Amino acid sequence: MLISKLFAIYLPLIGWTSTGWLAGKFLPAALPGYLGKALFWMGVPIGIVAFLRHAQVSWSLWIAPAIAWFAILLGLLLAQLYLRRTRSPWQPNTQTSFMLTSMVGNTGYIGFPVSLILVGSEYFAWAVFYDLLGSTPGAYGLGVALAARSKQAGYRWWQPIRTLASNPAFWSFWVGLIGRDFPLPDWVEASLRNVAWMMVSLSLVLIGMRLSQLNSLRSIQPATLSLTIKMLFVPLIVGSCLRLSGITGEIHRVILLQMAMPPAFATLVISEAYELDSEMAVTAIALGCLMLLAILPVWFCFFS
Secondary structure, three states, X not given: OHHHHHHHHHXXXXXXXXXXXXXXXXXXXXXXXXXXXXXXXXXXXXXHHHHOOOOOOOHHXXXXXXXXXXXXXXXXXXHHHHHHHHOOOXXXXXXXXXXXXXXXXXXXXXXXXXXXXXXXXXXXXXXXXXXXXXXXXXXXXXXXXXXHHHOOOOOOOOHHHHHHHOOHHHHHHHHHHHOOOOOOOHHHHHHHHHHHHHHHHHHHHHHHHHHHOOOOOOOHHHHHHHHXXXXXXXXXXXXXXXXXXXXXXXXXXXXXXXXXXXXXXXXXXXXXXXXXXXXXXXXXXXXHHHHHHHHHHHHXXXXX
């Protein structure tokens, strides 16, 4: 039963990624870069506004983003500890992409349907808050700040604030949150949702196009190490802490599922926008998506 549900989730994932892979073989090599920037500046903000529509808010839900930030910072800390202890010979752009893929998960485009199917709609708000107040600002706030810092000399402590304030995803989040219950005509509502899901499909197509351009296996090592941190160590440590603190049942399950997601598509979008190691990012995302099918039943049973 569990395998059949996961199969239903990954059917579109494989389909759109394969479409992008085929397109990448025939379309200009520069197209993925333009697509990545378009998703960063336009696609992602539209998706955030659309998925925030009619979100339900309650005080207990604020636990979810707090846990999300703990998981994000733990992933970043483990990645930095590895880089410092091993004195990694990787280039700075590869190190930044390594940190991004170690700390931010795809809790929206993949995490939402996984939570709905495996846990149900009753606790879906926990997944929404985890993503919108945790993963989203973690990626397009802290993640963008890390990316910008790697491309600038003389970086100052106040620059992440300026980076976040100038990020379109930041403003679209507040627009979507404030206007989540603002009435819209049915056709506008439907169009907004359709455009948002089209952005999801384009993100998968971008993954496939980048996969078609891979010409070496040099990114396998950093990608595998980042997945070990993101999808194994962080869920194990944080999931165990939640159980010890008394958070159990379906709430624990939906949060654990969000933590176990593969690296976010945002890591590739940011890598494209800031000219980081896109090859490493797309390798980590691709391997993480394949790893997810095997690791989800493990977490599902281990903490049940």
